[in-house]
Amino acid sequence: MFVIKIVVAVIVILGLAVYFVNLNIKSKVNPIEETTSAPYHNAKFYNTAPRIPMSFSDMAALWVRFFTEKKVDTTPDISIPLHTVSRTDLEVLSKDTLHLIKLGHSSILLKVYGEYWLIDPVFSDRASPFQFAGPKRFHQPPINLEDLPPIDKVLISHNHYDHLDKASIKVLQAKTQQFLVPKGVDGDLVNWGVEIHKITTFDWWQELQTNQGLVAFTPTQHFSGRGMGDGNATLWGAWVIKTPQESIFFSGDSGYFSGFKQTGEKYGPFDLTMIETGAYDEDWADIHMKPEESVQAHIDLQGKVMMPIHNGTFDLAFHTWHDPFDRVVAESERRNVTLSTPEFGRIVSINNLPPLTPWWNK
Known part of the structure; x- marks a missing residue:
């Protein structure tokens, strides 16, 4: 078995090398200035706290560990509960509030006062540069890309494969009016066929006033890169969405840091925080939060209800697939934090969020 794993590792690494060598050169659509809010020099972005x-x-x-350590219970032994969603289901939703659907991992579909917005849409079977190898979905998306209505906005937090999916963007580009992306990610989108006039790039703390309210891009502690040689060439961050009546926060990926408190002081309180809770490990503790830190981030943000995301769809770490849920529930009870854990595909209203539902224990 060990020899087989090593052979597979060599094949995957060689395949990655061939793939990355042939990556398109990133388009210099909007040149990045040295005077960004995010630390930037020598053509790379940095976190406020140096890693x-x-x-x-x-x-x-880490590579040896990845290919030799025995994983235990990292994929579900149950059928993941899934509510299928049709276009009709979406169209009959009211236009006087904000509706939300967890599609899987960190992918979120919003209906914002009649407009359809997608956050980090990943519809592919694998979070990988290939569809023959890499983390495979535990469940299918609740709705197909082709069945989605016209999309007003697609928001991207950063360019990792489990958040920026090339295949999904290539389908969405024809039915989406506007893409809101971190600085540098516009190059990827243009290479994939998105028209430049549809793309708006964001620096940390940059805001955009829309017909439905304010959108702001705020700092996180993470990194970026899709291949060899492009590490941290594009920015990463979180999204704040404030309508006249609601305020929500989407964390993207992040280690725990003081920036959550800054965001809470500037834009809080939040009716709902969607916080990364999954894919953590001591070997990369500075870029992915443990569940206990996710709860602390929610508190720092002055959140009212927390929805754990970044879990239940892909195997991206060494912990059990249900560990994020078990630990975040225990910590939320200890800290008196209100959790909402809807099943994938369940349509919820920001004003009527479902309570804690331990669907992973079935």
Whole structure:
């Protein structure tokens, strides 16, 4: 078994090398100035708190761990509860509030006072540069891309494969009016066929006033990159959406840091925070929060209800697939935090969020 894993590892690494060498050169659509709100120099973005880079030996040890450590209970032994959604289901929703549907992992569909918005849409079977290898979905999306109504806005938090899906964007580009993306990600979208006039790029703390309210891009502690040589060439962050009546926060990916408190002070309180809770590990603790830190981030943001995301769809770490849910429930009870855990595909209203539903225990 060990030999087989090593052979598979070599094949995957060689395949990745071939793939990445042939990546399109990123289009310089909007040149990035040195005077960005996010730390930026030598054509790379940085976190406000400097990360300790992994040494070659650390990286090698992580690869060895990835291909040799026995994973336990990292994929579900139950059928993930899924509510299928039709276009008719969406069209009959009222236009006087904000509706929300968890599509899987961190993909969210919103109906914002009649407008359809998507956040980090990933509809592919795998969160990977390939569809023959890499993390495979535990469940199908509640609705097909082709069945979606015309989309007003697609919001992207960063360019990792489990948040920016090339195949999904290539389908969405024809039915989407506007793409809101971090600085540098516009190059990827243009290469994939999105018309430049549809794309708006964001720096940290940059705001956009829309017909339905305010959208702002706020800092996180993470990184970016889709291949060899493009590490941190594009920005990463979180999204704030404030309508006249509601206020929500979408974390993207992040380690725990003081920026959540800054965002809470500037834009809080939030009726709902959608916080990354999953794919954590001690080997990368500075870029992905443990569930206990996710709850603390919600408190820092002055959130009223927390919805854990970034879980239940892909195997991206070494912990059990249900560990994020088990730990976030325990910590929320300890900290007196209100959780909402709707099943994938369940349509919920921001004014009537369902209570904690432990569907992962079935």
